[in-house]
Amino acid sequence: MSIKYRTILFIIFLLLGTPAIYFAGINLIYEVMPLDIELHEHIDLYHSLLDGTADKKMQLVCILAFAFPFFAFAPAKSPKGEHGSASFATSFLIKKMGLFKKEGVVLGKYGSKILRYDDYLSLLISAAPGEGKTTAYTIPNLLTYLGSMLVFDIKFELWNKTSAHRRDVLKQKVYQFNPASLHSVRYNPMDKTIIDRIKATVPDEVKEEAKKYNRELLENEIEDTIQIRIEEIVNELSFLIYPKTEGSSAHWVDNGRSIFTMYAIYTIYLNGGTSISEIMELLLSDFGEFFGEEDDFESPREAFIMFIETEIAKNEEIPLVAREEANKILNTPENEFGSIISACGTPLRAFKSKAVRECFRTNDFHIEDFRKEASTIYISISEKNVSTYEVPLRIFIEMNLTKLLSQEATKKDKTLHVLADEFLRFGKLNYLMSVPALGRSYKVFVSFIIQDYAQAIKLYGKEDIDILNGTTAYKLIFPQANGTSAKLISDSIGDFTRETVSQNKSSTDKGQISTSSSTNLSAQALLSKQDLLNMNDGELYILRKNYMKHPIKAKPYYFFKDRKLKKLVPKEEDI
Incomplete structure (x- = not known):
């Protein structure tokens, strides 16, 4: 009107x-x-x-x-939402969403208020390069989040700017994992300290479970349960190093995995623990040295077969899994031996590096302790080294997440925020992708940070990214540069019903002018693809699960525009 x-x-x-x-x-x-x-x-x-x-x-x-x-x-009555009822969120609706918290994950600013949430829900952040996801999200959260954190840190920027604050001001234990450095915190999922923890905790767990269900302990139940837990670790690790494949390569990968599993179980049995570094060195050994001078082997292969047969396959003291894998290898056709040894060693190429071997030889921390005492670990790696160290990085990330998702958290436990900045560069991380659907019970959640959806779909496939879209509760939309991403975001928000009034004037036979009007309702995207591709700097849209059709018009919370936060970050010349 x-x-x-x-x-x-x-x-x-x-x-x-x-x-x-x-x-x-x-x-x-x-x-x-x-x-x-x-x-x-x-x-x-x-x-x-x-x-x-x-x-x-x-x-x-x-x-x-x-x-x-x-x-x-008074405002005219809105047209009926028969073509959609999307609208921008009001302050009342934002309060209803629970985003005016004093502590928690920082999302952005609404007017002068900082938007935060304090639940264990994962989020997905999409931002074109240089649009502020680091300065407006990653760094502000590293400076303010009080729980434990696991941080993906390509280029060392996050470590350089925030680690001192988390250590000295927030009083957290702070670690840096960098498989390319001799100074990295060390991590070994098969370390003797981890095996000893299993041996120390399993007896009480088994007895408690038997008491709970009012049953007697089975014969050797405690010993068998300990062995099962050890084999679970080895199995998870072996499938991370040798993922399932299809086609002609599946046979070789499967046999390579068998050799690794055999060696892992065997060396854990002998020494109470082992490491990928030790297995790699054993794989490269001259097996003839394990026997006396009277044993004259015609080839390294013959010595290798003798070692597997006498030390593992026929040794009944060795756990059954290792013996089964040994017999499987012994039944391999002679002309395939070279290929299966190669299949076992190829994924372990990165472990030929002295830095990587030392990094995985022993263990300096236990991720489950992050629930008891707030701690932060940075996975720092230079861009040029990401692909080279993809397997060690995948092992570190996925094995630690598996550990966290193996036991539900208690009320007193700390939360763990995985800040997965540029996570697509680390290759496929299947456990990481499962956290949004499973992590709430374990107080683990992830901030997935990407440049655009097209990159994510290329690596994981449309189905997996659709699942990720559905299981992440929050979306942060910075200015977009990719049409595919912009279209997906626009469609997820939906349309509003637009009312248009048209007037027609006509002359009667007597020369009089008559006017008629008609009202039409049509669908229009609240935020079109073009709107998202032409966002101004300093614009941010926040979407929340169950309120997707009501995006929040927010502003990025740049740390350098906040006096208090700016003081917490070292100057470039001091880094």
Whole structure:
């Protein structure tokens, strides 16, 4: 409705509606006809209204009479949402979403207020390069989040700018994992300290379970359970190094995995623990050295077979799994031996590096301790080394997540926030992708940070990214540069119903002009693909699960624009 029509309506309401309400009030309250009241009595009533002595009911009538004309300027009733009801979130709706928290994950700013949430829900952040995801999300959260964190840190920027604060101010234990460095924190999922923990905790767990279900312990149940836990670690690790494949390569990968599993179980049995480094060195050994001089082997292969047969396959003290894998290898055709040894060694190429071997030889921390004491570990790697060290990185990330997702958290446990910045560069991480659907019970959640959806779909496939979209509760949308990403985001928000009024003028036979109007309803995207591709710097949209059609128009929370946060980050010349 145009301002012209609203003004005319205002005048009509003022001249007709206001007097009608006033006179009707007099009639109902004082039970007299308005025309029976003299002018000076109306004036006296006016003065009593001003000094507050008038009847309360009459005061309400006069307020209504005065306000009535202004209804002409009230917003027109929104068209029915038959084509969509998307709209931008109001302050009331944002409060209903629970985003005005004092602590938690920082999302952005709404006016002068910082938007935070404190649940264990994962989120997906999409931002073109250089659009502020690091300065407006990653660094602010590293400076303020009080729980434990696992941080993907390509280029060492996050370590350089935030690690000192988390260590010195937040009083957390802080580690840096860098498989390319001799100074890295060391991690070994098969370390003797980890095996010893299993041996120490399993007896009580088994006894408690038997007591819970009122049953007797089975013969050797404790020893068998310990062995099962050890084999679970080896099995998870072997499938990370040798993922399932299809086609002609599946046979070789499967046999390579068998050799690794055999060696792992064998060396754990002998030494109480082992490492990938030790297995790699054993794989490269001259097996003839394990036997006396009287044993004269015609080839390294013959010594290798003798070692497997005598030390593992026929040794009944060795766990059954290792013996089964040994027999499988012994039954391999002679012409395939070279290929299966190669299949076992190829994925371990990175472990030929001294830095990687030392990094995985022993163990300096236990990820489950991060639940008891707030701690942060940075996975720092230079861009040029990401592909070279893909297997060690995958082992570190996935094995630690598997450990966290193996036992539900208690009320007192700390949360663990996985800040997966540029996670697509680390290759396929299947356990990481499963956290949004499973992690809430374990107090583990992930911030997935990508440049665009097209990259994610290329690596994981559309089905997996659709699942990720559905299981992440929050979406942060920075300016976009990819049309595919923009279209997906626009579609997920949906349409609103747009009302258009068209007027037609026509002349009658008598020369008079008649006007007719019609109203049409149509669907229009609340945020179109073009809107998202042409966002201005400093714009941010936040989407929340169950409120997807009500995006929040927010501002990025740049750390360098906040005086307190800016002081917490070292200057470039001091790094």
